[in-house]
Amino acid sequence: xxxxxxxxxxxxxxxxxxxxxxxDESLELVAKGVEVRFYGxxxxxxxxxxxxxxxxxxxxxxxxxxxxMKEGHDxxxxxxxxxxxxxxxxxxxxxxxxxxxxxKEDSLIYAVPVAIFEKILQENNKVALYFAAGFASGQxxxxxxxxxxxxxxxxxxxxxxxxxxxxFTGQSDFTYSxxxxxxxQGTLVKEAAALMAKNEVGSIVxxxxxxxxxxxxxxxxxxxxxxxxQKSYDTPVDELMTSPVQTKSKEASFPDLYLTMIKNxxxxxxxxxxxxxxxxVTGILSDHDILLSQGNSPxxxxxxxxxxxxxxxxxxxxxxxxxxxxYYLENEVAMDFVANIISEINDIIIKRAVEIAKNKHDENxxxxxxxxxxxxxxxxxxxxxQLLRTDLDNxxxxxxxxxxxxxDTQDYMLLIAQEVIEILLACGFEACPAxxxxxxxxxCQPVSEWKKLFSDWIHSPNQQAxxxxxxxxxxxxxxxxKGLSEELTEHIxxxxxxxxxxxxxxxxxxxxxxxxxxFFRNFIVEKSGEQKDKFDIKLRAMMPLADIGRLLVLxxxxxxxxxxxKRFERLSDLEPNYKELMLEAGKAxxxxxRIRAIEGLNEGNSGRYIQPEKLGKIQRQLLKNAFAPIDELxxxxxxxxxxxxxxx
Amino acid sequence: xxxxxxxxxxxxxxxxxxxxYERLFEIKIPSIRPIRQLNFVVIDTETTGLDAQKDFxxxxxxxxxxxYSMNLQSTRELYLxxxxxxxxxxxxxEIIYPIKSIPLKDFGKAVLDYISSDIIVGHHIGFDLMMxxxxxxxxxxxxxxxxxxxxxxxxxxxxxxxxxxxxxxxPGEYALDNLCERYGIALDDRHTAAGDxxxxxxxxxxxxxxxxxxxxNDFGGLFRKL
Numbered sequence: 001x002x003x004x005x006x007x008x009x010x011x012x013x014x015x016x017x018x019x020x021x022x023x024d025e026s027l028e029l030v031a032k033g034v035e036v037r038f039y040g041x042x043x044x045x046x047x048x049x050x051x052x053x054x055x056x057x058x059x060x061x062x063x064x065x066x067x068x069m070k071e072g073h074d075x076x077x078x079x080x081x082x083x084x085x086x087x088x089x090x091x092x093x094x095x096x097x098x099x100x101x102x103x104k105e106d107s108l109i110y111a112v113p114v115a116i117f118e119k120i121l122q123e124n125n126k127v128a129l130y131f132a133a134g135f136a137s138g139q140x141x142x143x144x145x146x147x148x149x150x151x152x153x154x155x156x157x158x159x160x161x162x163x164x165x166x167x168f169t170g171q172s173d174f175t176y177s178x179x180x181x182x183x184x185q186g187t188l189v190k191e192a193a194a195l196m197a198k199n200e201v202g203s204i205v206x207x208x209x210x211x212x213x214x215x216x217x218x219x220x221x222x223x224x225x226x227x228x229x230q231k232s233y234d235t236p237v238d239e240l241m242t243s244p245v246q247t248k249s250k251e252a253s254f255p256d257l258y259l260t261m262i263k264n265x266x267x268x269x270x271x272x273x274x275x276x277x278x279x280x281v282t283g284i285l286s287d288h289d290i291l292l293s294q295g296n297s298p299x300x301x302x303x304x305x306x307x308x309x310x311x312x313x314x315x316x317x318x319x320x321x322x323x324x325x326x327y328y329l330e331n332e333v334a335m336d337f338v339a340n341i342i343s344e345i346n347d348i349i350i351k352r353a354v355e356i357a358k359n360k361h362d363e364n365x366x367x368x369x370x371x372x373x374x375x376x377x378x379x380x381x382x383x384x385x386q387l388l389r390t391d392l393d394n395x396x397x398x399x400x401x402x403x404x405x406x407x408d409t410q411d412y413m414l415l416i417a418q419e420v421i422e423i424l425l426a427c428g429f430e431a432c433p434a435x436x437x438x439x440x441x442x443x444c445q446p447v448s449e450w451k452k453l454f455s456d457w458i459h460s461p462n463q464q465a466x467x468x469x470x471x472x473x474x475x476x477x478x479x480x481x482k483g484l485s486e487e488l489t490e491h492i493x494x495x496x497x498x499x500x501x502x503x504x505x506x507x508x509x510x511x512x513x514x515x516x517x518x519f520f521r522n523f524i525v526e527k528s529g530e531q532k533d534k535f536d537i538k539l540r541a542m543m544p545l546a547d548i549g550r551l552l553v554l555x556x557x558x559x560x561x562x563x564x565x566k567r568f569e570r571l572s573d574l575e576p577n578y579k580e581l582m583l584e585a586g587k588a589x590x591x592x593x594r595i596r597a598i599e600g601l602n603e604g605n606s607g608r609y610i611q612p613e614k615l616g617k618i619q620r621q622l623l624k625n626a627f628a629p630i631d632e633l634x635x636x637x638x639x640x641x642x643x644x645x646x647x648x
Numbered sequence: 649x650x651x652x653x654x655x656x657x658x659x660x661x662x663x664x665x666x667x668x669y670e671r672l673f674e675i676k677i678p679s680i681r682p683i684r685q686l687n688f689v690v691i692d693t694e695t696t697g698l699d700a701q702k703d704f705x706x707x708x709x710x711x712x713x714x715x716y717s718m719n720l721q722s723t724r725e726l727y728l729x730x731x732x733x734x735x736x737x738x739x740x741x742e743i744i745y746p747i748k749s750i751p752l753k754d755f756g757k758a759v760l761d762y763i764s765s766d767i768i769v770g771h772h773i774g775f776d777l778m779m780x781x782x783x784x785x786x787x788x789x790x791x792x793x794x795x796x797x798x799x800x801x802x803x804x805x806x807x808x809x810x811x812x813x814x815x816x817x818x819p820g821e822y823a824l825d826n827l828c829e830r831y832g833i834a835l836d837d838r839h840t841a842a843g844d845x846x847x848x849x850x851x852x853x854x855x856x857x858x859x860x861x862x863x864x865n866d867f868g869g870l871f872r873k874l
Contacts, residue, residue: 002709002723004842009720011836031720038716038853040860061832106832106854111717 006031009110012060016083019058026120035111036060045101045109046087052096055111056087062107066099079104081620176271176285182207185214189226189240190233192217203268203284206241211280213270215241220267249275250283261287261299298324298341305348309356311426314349318389318427321345325387326601335590336565343384349427350375350394350420351479357419361412367405368412373398374480375420378436379471383546383562387597389429390606392421393436393471395443397450397484406446413444430606434468447484451491458495461505470509473550476562493557503555507641510547513540515631534609537596541627545589548633565589581632588626595623662788665757672765673793679868683856686867688713688797689766690849693776694841700778704728708759708780709842711849712766716856718849724762725842728755728783756784768794771824771848795871799848802855803827806862827851 010031013019019027035055039045039062046053048069059080066078066086077099080086086101182205183192192204196219203218217240225231225240246264248257250271261269271283287299301324305317321342328338354375362369379393380386396417401409417438425431438444445453457469473492477485496502549567556574561567568586572579595615600607615623637643662670677686691710697703705728712722727749750758759780770776777792800822804812820826828835828847831854836843864870 001721002711002725002842002846004709004725004840005711005723005846006720008836008843008846034720036718036720036850038850038857040716040857061834106857108850 001032009034009036013058013110016058016085018085022120026123030112030116030120033113033116035113037109037111039064039103039107039109041103041105043103045103046097047100048097050097053087053111054114056085056114056117057101058110058112059084059086060108060110063104064107064109065102065104067102068099074100081624083620176283177201178283180205180270180281180284182211182281183237184209185236185238187237188233189217189222189231189235189237192237193222193233203286204237205245205270205281205284206237206243207281213245213247213272213277213281214238215243216245216268216270217241218267244277245270247272247275247277249273251275257285261285298345301345302348305345305352309352311356311423314352314423315427318345318349322389322601325597329594329598329601335593336563339384339387339563339593342387343381346381346386347377347478350377350424353420353423354416354479356423357416360419361415365408365412365415368409371398371401371409371412372481372484373413373416374477374482374484375417375438376475376485377478378475380474380546382471382474382476383564384476385546385564385593387593388600388607389427390600390608391432392424392429393432394421394438394478395436395445395472395475396438397445397447397488399481399484400446400448409446410441410444414439414441417444436468436471447487450488454488454492455495458492458499458502461502463505463508466505466509467512470506470547470550473554474546474562489559493559496554497557503551504641504643506547506551506554507637507643510544510551510637511634511643513544515541515544515627515634534611536608537592537599537610538606538608541623541630542589542592542596544630544634545585545592548585548630548637549589551637578636581629581636585629585633588629591622591626595619660786660788663753663757665760666784666787666789669760669764669789670793677767677795677867679866679871681867682865683860683867683870684715686714686870687766688769688849688852689763689794690769690845690852691763691773691776692770692841692844692848693779694839695779698775700775700782703779705779705783707841708755709840709845710762711842711845713769713849713852716853723842723846724758725840726750726755726758728752752783753787756787756789760784760789763792763794765794767797768792769797769799769848769852771799771827771844771851773798773800795867797852797870799827799851799855800824802859803851806855806858824848824851831855 006028010027013031013034014022014027019030022030037045045057045064048067059082061082064080064084064086065076066080067074068077069075078086087097181195181199181201181203183195185206185208187206196202196204203216205213206215206217207213215238217237221240221242226233226235231240246260246266247270248260252275257269260266267287269285270281271285273279273282298321301317301321305314308314308317325338325342328341358369374397376382376395376397377393378395379391381393394417396413398409398413421431421437421439431437436443454472457466457472475485475488546564549564549571552571552575553561553567556571558567558570558574561570565586568582568589572582572586575582595610596607598607599610612620689710689712691708693705693709694707695703695705707728708724708726710724711718729749729751768777773796777796781789781792803822804814804817808817814822824844824847825835828851831851833847833850833854835847859870
């Protein structure tokens with residue numbers, strides 16, 4: 001036998017799961033048994049109903065479609081690309097093929113005898129796991145639903161046990177007190193303080209007669225609300241306590257708990273039996289407990305950010321946040337959690353930047369600085385999806401002032417915006433190339449002007465203007481007077497109701513980029529320029545999904561959900577007929593975010609342009625699965641908004 | 649040609665394995681046998697140079713193809729013990745796999761046994777055949793008796809028609825590298841006999857498919873004298 005040839009086959013197999021998990025000897029055994037087959041275009045490898053062959057197949061070159069014959073029609077179930085494994089049924093079940101495999105172009109196939117592989121399957125856990133995890137259930141590597149692929153990915157990840165810094169390894173990672181110090185309503189503060197001292201704890205929970213939590217008093221409350229205010233020690237705890245309290249169930253996932261604490265700036269989180277304040281107290285989790293379990297954590301970063309006024313320090317902290325992001329991505333931490341943490345960190349930086357700017361300029365604008373305003377993030381940051389420090393998109397809305405004061409007010413706002421943008425740039429963010437930023441006079445306007453702008457978009461939409469305007473519909477207030485942004489939201493929804501023409505335009509916009517289903521075959525890559533032969537994951541996959549999510553949410557007049565995957569989650573409730581699809585779309589978006597962020601971190605850029613051939617097999621599979629919901633959603637939208645009748 | 653050999657006095661006595669090989673050709677392949685049922689052996693040799701007189705074979709690589717399929721069990725690579733050390737060419741050919749070379753006699757027998765009566769396929773195969781015949785001459789082999797298919801010739805015939813004058817082709821247009829690229833065959837490391845045979849085998853399968861589309865379906869069609 002020829003070592004040279006066996007080695008070539010080995011080298012190829014090694015790149016794709018499940019072969020990635022094989023030892024060199026096992027791989028050699030497999031490679032030696034391989035039969036290299038060639039199928040011309042339009043030839044069948046096997047047909048539905050054929051008895052299983054003693055081989056399963058890996059596509060070496062070319063393209064193979066898996067078809068399902070139903071009522072005389074072929075339905076394409078899957079298009080296999082290089083490295084895809086199919087015909088696995090023979091390996092597992094020894095039943096006839098349930099799909100046909102057709103060579104869509106001339107294809108080179110490696111056929112692996114089942115006998116050899118069965119032996120390896122017995123020896124190697126990971127390989128068995130791979131097949132069992134649904135990746136290869138039934139016929140192939142067929143598009144199993146996304147959660148299964150995610151699961152498989154997690155399993156494989158676990159099995160390979162690589163990198164050290166695991167941030168979340170599960171519930172057992174943190175400890176909390178089951179002994180909760182409580183006192184009834186009406187207890188005097190001095191009594192409560194004595195109890196705390198006696199038990200050597202920093203907090204006490206006030207409960208009713210059913211042991212349900214009503215409020216909490218901490219060391220800090222005693223200092224700030226009692227001593228500093230020179231209140232009597234005989235004040236009842238009811239007057240001093242923080243109420244109502246945030247409660248969770250012990251069963252809640254750690255990320256969920258953690259997030260609740262970070263978002264609400266809680267030092268203590270109370271556990272109750274069913275997680276609501278209307279059930280008995282069962283435990284208490286302090287931020288100290290969390291810090292102990294976390295080491296270098298978002299809480300630490302956020303805390304540090306809240307305690308600095310130094311821009312270079314902020315910049316360093318934001319860099320550290322990126323390291324955190326890398327750990328999260330490596331460790332498959334749930335995307336909504338990751339996105340939330342990073343958005344929170346970004347928000348804090350923006351807030352701090354606004355405060356710094358105000359401290360600097362307010363004294364020169366005694367009047368203008370009293371005008372209420374709201375600093376808003378737009379686009380991906382508005383949707384809480386910006387993991388990397390890509391384009392800044394933001395705007396300022398301020399309350400209406402008399403005509404005579406407009407100029408002065410706007411000048412002040414622009415100064416603030418300029419300062420904020422400069423701080424953000426110093427913290428590593430990129431400027432928006434289209435200058436959709438608050439320091440642009442056009443996007444630093446009183447609320448009445450903003451309303452006019454939105455009304456214009458809604459009443460007389462035109463395709464070009466809308467393409468740039470969509471990101472404005474994802475605004476989110478960061479700091480300042482939130483009433484202003486709420487007023488805008490209200491205005492938009494009032495304007496939209498009944499304006500189907502606007503939704504039609506939005507729908508059309510959402511279909512501008514068809515789903516890249518032919519991705520791995522036809523390589524819908526950039527045809528020229530610097531990004532030649534790369535795939536624009538933002539334009540081709542993320543934007544269509546974000547556009548669709550926005551469109552559907554707007555069409556349902558749902559307010560206040562900005563996040564694309566949360567929008568789809570909501571839509572899965574609103575559209576029970578498409579429940580599965582909506583959930584898949586949400587997951588697809590998370591996967592795309594993840595892949596883009598990983599690419600961006602690895603390449604030190606925006607991660608927007610992906611080189612398809614550089615992706616690992618699993619990433620390709622995930623990516624490919626992620627495209628399917630886009631296509632289905634676009635079809636639905638085409639029909640629902642009757643776009644075929646809608647002039648272009 | 650063969651008739652002259654008869655008069656030649658200096659020919660070596662025929663080894664048993666050569667006699668065995670020659671007996672295989674008493675039965676001819678029927679011309680209507682479909683391509684799918686033909687047995688091909690795709691071969692390549694690595695030599696010390698390009699001079700058929702002075703140079704000699706270093707290694708032989710082969711893979712069998714039938715019914716558009718090749719089994720890795722059917723692959724061969726053989727290395728011949730060196731009589732003369734030619735350093736330069738070893739450097740050029742850079743054989744990186746651990747190899748076990750065999751003496752000339754074993755090499756000759758192994759090659760002939762392996763090739764058997766299959767249709768020999770190679771790229772620019774004439775030279776390899778010449779080298780093989782030279783190597784096997786001392787065992788009494790006068791000539792390789794197998795039908796021979798040159799993938800270079802086949803590609804030209806399919807692309808330009810049977811009457812194309814090869815000298816009109818652009819330089820390198822029908823070199824193995826270029827053909828592989830044209831037919832979408834991934835070029836891995838080249839310049840090992842077995843590696844090139846593997847590439848040539850893939851090219852063969854693609855070309856045979858093209859041939860079938862053009863109505864060349866059987867042995868007769870493939871070897872029609874033009």
